[in-house]
Amino acid sequence: MVNEGDYVVIFNSIHRVMEAEKLLKERRLSILLIPAPRALAADCGLAIRYGEEVRQEVEEVLTQAGLMPRESFRKQGEAFIKIEGE
Template sequence: MVRENDIVAIFHGIHRVMKAEKVLKQAGADILLIPTPRELSSDCGLALRFAPPEQERVLAVLSAEGLSPVELYRRSGREYLLL
């Protein structure tokens, strides 16, 4: 579900991740709501996945809405690297 170099955004709470998905889709960002990978922890079990070229846009939209993620990870092989 998460491809090499994809970025995974973790949020505290289901309502925040769902709102983030909504505002990002309205902004035309190429994101996907996914179950949080088991290697990562999450309060709500859901996360957002996007490709590195979308990172600047995603973070700008989320920041403007007061919905910045708690953590960002990039998939590298079998690991997730904290950004």
Template sequence: MVADGDYVVVFQSIHRVMKAEKLLKGKGLAVLLIPAPRSITSDCGLALRYGADIREAVEQALSEASLLPEDRYLKEGEFKKI
């Protein structure tokens, strides 16, 4: 489900992750709503996954909308908090 090189972000609430997903998909960005991986704690149990190729666009859109995630991770074998 999450490949090496993918980014995963978690939010404080299900409302925020759903709002972020809608915003990003509305901008044509290929994000995927996934269950938060077990090695990542998330209050809402959901996360967004996206590829390195759209990282800058995703993070800029979230910042502009004041929807910054609680935590960001990069999958490189294990999940690394960034």
């Protein structure tokens, strides 16, 4: 479900990821709530996927709402490269 170059962001609670999805959907941004890829062990098991074309807008909306993800990754080949996070 994650294609080359896609971004995958993980939150530290189910409530935060659901709130983030709701907010981004209200803005009609092309994002998808997906099960967190197994390689990225996440507590809540869910992640939000989006493409480069909406990246800036997605990140602005999340930052303004105080819903920064715990970790952000980008798919490159078979690997997920960490962009931000602990």
